[in-house]
Amino acid sequence: MKLPRFILGDNTDVPDSIFIIHTEFPRFIIDLKTDDIEWFENFDVENEEEFLEETNNLVKEASEFYDREVDRYQ
Numbered sequence: 001m002k003l004p005r006f007i008l009g010d011n012t013d014v015p016d017s018i019f020i021i022h023t024e025f026p027r028f029i030i031d032l033k034t035d036d037i038e039w040f041e042n043f044d045v046e047n048e049e050e051f052l053e054e055t056n057n058l059v060k061e062a063s064e065f066y067d068r069e070v071d072r073y074q
Contacts, residue, residue: 006065020062030062 009019009029017033027040037059045051 006062008066008069018066020066022058022062026058028058030059032063032066035059 003023005022005024007021007023009021010017011019014031017031020030020032022028022030025041026043029038029040030036031038037055043051
């Protein structure tokens, strides 16, 4: 099965939060309410600046995915 790169999720235990799940490496979940990121990978960060830049890019892509999904519901 081919999973989509991003998945939108929610949970009734945390009703005010919406989650974006990134299914490709590096896998993570972002809580859009708090902007917390939970990584499913362990990293040995050799170049912290490069890691931060890539993280920022992925968060931006996740936010764009969310905006696109919300627009499609309206």
